[in-house]
Amino acid sequence: MQQKIIIIGAGAAGLFCASILGQNGFNVTVIDNGKKVGRKILMSGGGYCNFTNLNIDAGNYLSNNPHFCKSALKRYTQWDFIQLVNQYQIAYHEKEHGQLFCDVSAQNIVDMLLNECHKGHVTLKMQTELLDLKQTESGFLLDTSHGPISANKVIVATGGLSMPRLGTTPIGYKIAERFHLPVTPIRAGLVPFTLQPTLLDILSQLAGISVFANVSVKHQQFKGNVLFTHRGLSGPAILQISSYWQAGDIVHINLVPDLDLADFFDQQREQAANQQLKTILAKILPKRLIEVLIELHIIEDITLKQLNLKQQSQLIEQLYDWQIIPNGTEGYRTAEVTLGGVSTDALSSKTMASKSIPDLYFIGEVVDVSGWLGGYNFQWAWSSAYACASEIINE
Ligand code: FAD
Structure with a gap:
């Protein structure tokens, strides 16, 4: 029987991971509590999305374990994402310090991710909030605002708490705690x-x-x-x-x-x-x-x-x-990122899989890896999503 993968969060990391898995034949559903996909992407970079940086290095990231991000960043680099952007003929420019922005609109990046998901027959369930997650014999049972959903694998891509008006929730951290995975203290970063x-x-x-x-x-x-x-x-x-x-x-x-x-x-x-x-x-x-x-x-x-x-x-x-x-x-209200999160001690740096709970993964900002201003946070979303997807594909 085909494995059912549920990704929680239709943001940068969730959409990208879903598209890779879908295109490799997996049955993928993404659930998100919002009306629109990729809301942070749309707001990012003043509406032009600073989608990566020409100079990506582990030194541009904060984490309790500064080495954790290295493997994922190496396996899916800024050049890989730029290649994808080029395939879609999205016009972009370097603003300063290697920061790459869309010329026209952040919508270009969202459209590209949606198209990639479409190619992989990914199912998107919007306005569906994850309330709780339990382990079952065959995988997981998700308690959502639209009733229960079962899954063989769950990928948590729920982001951080910055910009609460976008409907952020702490569910990613709560899931980690429920499964006794450590969460490092969280606080607002990139904030006035x-x-x-x-x-x-x-x-x-x-x-x-x-x-x-x-x-x-x-x-x-x-x-x-x-x-x-x-x-x-x-x-x-x-x-x-x-x-x-x-x-x-x-x-x-x-x-x-x-x-x-x-x-x-x-x-x-x-x-x-x-x-x-x-x-x-x-x-x-x-x-x-x-x-x-x-x-x-x-x-x-x-x-x-x-x-x-x-x-x-x-x-x-x-x-x-x-x-x-x-x-x-100014706190989460205006912060661009949430520092801290699901502890890297609990995850494999190669696969983003939880070390103690089989088939449970954490990707993107919910993990205790936060980038500098300048496209570093999106690159982490792309790279961690890729690491997770390739692990599942190669299993
Ligand atoms: P997100 O993109 O936040 O996606 C998480 C998704 O999970 C959301 O859609 C959310 O609705 C959903 N979700 C949360 N809880 C639940 C639940 N209980 N049930 C269902 N769904 C849920 N970074 C850059 O690199 N370059 C930039 O130019 C840039 N600009 C930014 C500008 C602003 C104003 C902000 C706030 C951030 C910016 N960032 C930028 C940071 C970047 O947006 C994030 O680091 C990135 O979006 C994280 O991706 P993610 O997929 O992990 O989480």
């Missing part, structure tokens, strides 16, 4: 910071302004834009560092990462010593930021001539290392 009310009062004047900076927490650093918002700090460099931030950690912001400030002040003293310090700094920083830094007593409202060398070195230190302790993050 909130600030203490007093600091926010001052910094929110800068809402809409961004500066190119080097942002670091402990030993991790990212260069990129920092955006001031009405709620706190955002922008690519902040989102990236947020995944490495723990409550109470200091965020170090180098506001002039590409400039030798000592040289800059030496030159300015020769040319414009009588000018106001803020006028001179306006050559390298936004004026409104300078006003705010004056309010915060980081910059003094004096002329350059009045700035003595001790004050100058203090100022240089502060501009190279503006220290902020965020109040917290």
